[in-house]
Amino acid sequence: MISVKGLTKKYTVGKADFFALDGVELVIADGEFVAVTGKSGSGKSTLLNIIGILDIPTGGSVTVNGVELTSLTPKAVAAYRNKTVGFVFQSFYLEPSYTVYGNVELPLILAGKVGNNDEKVNAALKMVGLFEKSWEKARTLSGGEQQRVAIARAIVNDPEYILADEPCGNLDSANSKKIMDILVDLNRAGKTVIMVTHDAEDAARANRIVTMSDGKITADEKIA
Amino acid sequence: MKKLLKLIFIETSFLKKTLAVILIILTAFGAALLAVLSVLSDMPRGMIAGIDASKRYYFGLYGGECFALSAKEQTADLAAELDAEFCYGVADGITQNTELRKGNNIFLSDLVTILGENEDKLEYRVARHGYFVPADYADKLPFEGASAASGIWICNEIANSLAAQTGDVIYLGDSKATVLGVFDRNNVFGNYAADDVVVPAAWYYVIGAEDVLFDTLYFTYPTAKTVLDVYKTFGETAGLKISGILSEWMENIAVVQTYYSYLAILLGLLMLLLLYALFSTFYRARKTQMCRFKVLGATNTAVTAIYLTIALSVIVLSVLFASVLSVFLSKFLLDLCSRLFTVSYPYTFRAWLPLSLLGVCVVICITMFVLMQWRISRLPIAAEVRYE
Structure with missing residues (x-):
């Protein structure tokens, strides 16, 4: 379970303070598929980054499975990013010169699993339908395929939470549908998915929509 | 160690590209250093004068x-x-x-x-x-x-x-x-x-x-x-009393030798600056990748180890390459090396030069490690992820 309490993130530009997050309160239960929506600059990506410890809050707290994230040591932070959460970004964030297999294997190597990782990597690649392209360079793939590689990389360590920031932002509708199908499948398989999107259609695939504006949650609705 | 080796292995394409650039710079630098050494080795070794x-x-x-x-x-x-x-x-x-x-x-x-x-x-x-x-x-x-x-x-x-x-x-x-x-x-x-x-x-x-x-x-x-x-x-x-005239001449020699010592020190500082510039360029060029590794769960030490190992491997390979090139491709440098290593040089010079170089290398490695750790721990991951 993820519990966000009084979360603030303040940026100072010149002499003016700007609150990207302003007292956000949110609880996400295990197994939920939460879509965080809102206009650009509403703070949705900042919220996701803080949950993934890619950013540090100015105030408030985020607790994941009872552990306060700001209390973690640098080593524990690395372990959290490696094993507890899996990231999917709008711009894929792959290693372009690595093969598909190399990209997906990377989190396993960083976790210290340096032996034969075929089983886990191949399973992840089969899940996203890219097993046949294992030995192609990531840069040679289409946008949709690259995003599927990114999802395979995010799930290869079997994390509890998938954090997706505009996963379909750079994709056409056909590829967007494929990506959303995969995320829905992952959620059905028991993963908690938190997805930031500004696309209403994508958000509708989630079972809960949280709407943000000016760093605050303005709506929180569950979809039947 | 296995983790490091595996990561370095999949980073080999980067290694090749960087190697080419650093080779050029270090070869030029090595040539300059050898040129100074050649001047130093040809310096008058001294003149003895006495009056009884x-x-x-x-x-x-x-x-x-x-x-x-x-x-x-x-x-x-x-x-x-x-x-x-x-x-x-x-x-x-x-x-x-x-x-x-x-x-x-x-x-x-x-x-x-x-x-x-x-x-x-x-x-x-x-x-x-x-x-x-x-x-x-x-x-x-x-x-x-x-x-x-x-x-x-x-x-x-x-x-x-x-x-x-x-x-x-x-x-x-x-x-x-x-x-x-x-x-x-x-x-x-x-x-x-x-x-x-x-x-x-x-x-x-x-x-x-x-x-x-x-x-x-x-x-x-x-x-x-x-x-x-x-x-x-x-x-x-x-x-014995040293002749005033000769003393003056010897002082000139000593001054020139001191001048070249300063030049060598300046060259050493230049080397440090060059290494820092290389390190900064290397860091900037690989910043996004470092962020990527951190997002995927790499610790600061792991990221530092990966890149520092690559950087130092490249530097060591470059120095070796430049040395081999210098020795085998230039008769002048070959002669110089022969003279450097066979002519009886002062023991102090022979003993301290390699040790000093070793010390400088160790200091550079430690400095680079600390600097890299410090910088990596402050990587703006969120901004990097957002604006890539």
């Missing part, structure tokens, strides 16, 4: 100087001006590269071990074969056909090894020379001061004196900072 109680002047050209015609002429002029009784040059360098023998059968031992004044064991290697032979140097020695007063002096250890004594003829390569006298290595000046061996305006070439006159002096007078200090101290101890 009977007001007789001695002039000594030391090391490579005795082969330089201009230096000999300059010394002769000064000797004439001061009404000096004789001049001499220490010709040890020749024996390191040219065969020294008596007749056709008696050769000098490969190694003559001498116990110095302070129980220091001096190993004097002579008559080495296989290195470059300075034929042009040997030609300049006025052995055969020179005035009757000219000839060669040898130290007693060499005399024993060759079973030679005053009046014998010995061969230095193809040159023939008459042994004018045998001297005690620990009392070179004393021998010259003896009335019965001094021939006015003669040139002597001395073999077997270098270690005593320079290296031993460095050990004997550890507070001496420059060649000038060494000779001044030696002169005072031996009851």
Whole structure:
């Protein structure tokens, strides 16, 4: 379970303070598929980054499975990013010169699993339908395929939470549908998915929509 | 370690690209460094001058100087001006590269071990074969056909090894020379001061004196900072006074040597700046990738280890490549290396230079590690992820 309490993130530009997050309160239960929506600059990506410890809050707290994230040591932070959460970004964030297999294997190597990782990597690649392209360079793939590689990389360590920031932002509708199908499948398989999107259609695939504006949650609705 | 190796392995394409750039820079830098070393190695090694109680002047050209015609002429002029009784040059360098023998059968031992004044064991290697032979140097020695007063002096250890004594003829390569006298290595000046061996305006070439006159002096007078200090101290101890004119000349030499030392220090600083620039460029170029690794769960230490290993591997490979290239592709540099490693250099120089370089490398590695850890721990991951 993820519990966000009084979360603030303040940026100072010149002499003016700007609150990207302003007292956000949110609880996400295990197994939920939460879509965080809102206009650009509403703070949705900042919220996701803080949950993934890619950013540090100015105030408030985020607790994941009872552990306060700001209390973690640098080593524990690395372990959290490696094993507890899996990231999917709008711009894929792959290693372009690595093969598909190399990209997906990377989190396993960083976790210290340096032996034969075929089983886990191949399973992840089969899940996203890219097993046949294992030995192609990531840069040679289409946008949709690259995003599927990114999802395979995010799930290869079997994390509890998938954090997706505009996963379909750079994709056409056909590829967007494929990506959303995969995320829905992952959620059905028991993963908690938190997805930031500004696309209403994508958000509708989630079972809960949280709407943000000016760093605050303005709506929180569950979809039947 | 396995994790590191595996990551480095999949990073090889990057390694190749970076290697090419750093190779060019380091090769240029290595060439500049060797050029400075070559200048330093050709610097006058010093000139010995003295005046004893009977007001007789001695002039000594030391090391490579005795082969330089201009230096000999300059010394002769000064000797004439001061009404000096004789001049001499220490010709040890020749024996390191040219065969020294008596007749056709008696050769000098490969190694003559001498116990110095302070129980220091001096190993004097002579008559080495296989290195470059300075034929042009040997030609300049006025052995055969020179005035009757000219000839060669040898130290007693060499005399024993060759079973030679005053009046014998010995061969230095193809040159023939008459042994004018045998001297005690620990009392070179004393021998010259003896009335019965001094021939006015003669040139002597001395073999077997270098270690005593320079290296031993460095050990004997550890507070001496420059060649000038060494000779001044030696002169005072031996009851000799350094000539003012010569002292000035030697001071100039010392100044020039100091100047080159500063240049070497500047070059060292330049090297550090260059490494920092390389490191910064490397860091900037790989910043996004470092963020990616951190997002995927790499610790600061792991990221540092990955990139520092790659960077240092590239640097080490580059230095090795530049060294091999320098040695094998340039006769000049080959000659230089031969001279650097075979000519008898001061022990202090030989001992401290590699250690200093090693120390500099260690400091650079530690500095880079700390700097990289510090920078990586402050990577703006969120911004990087957002704006990639």
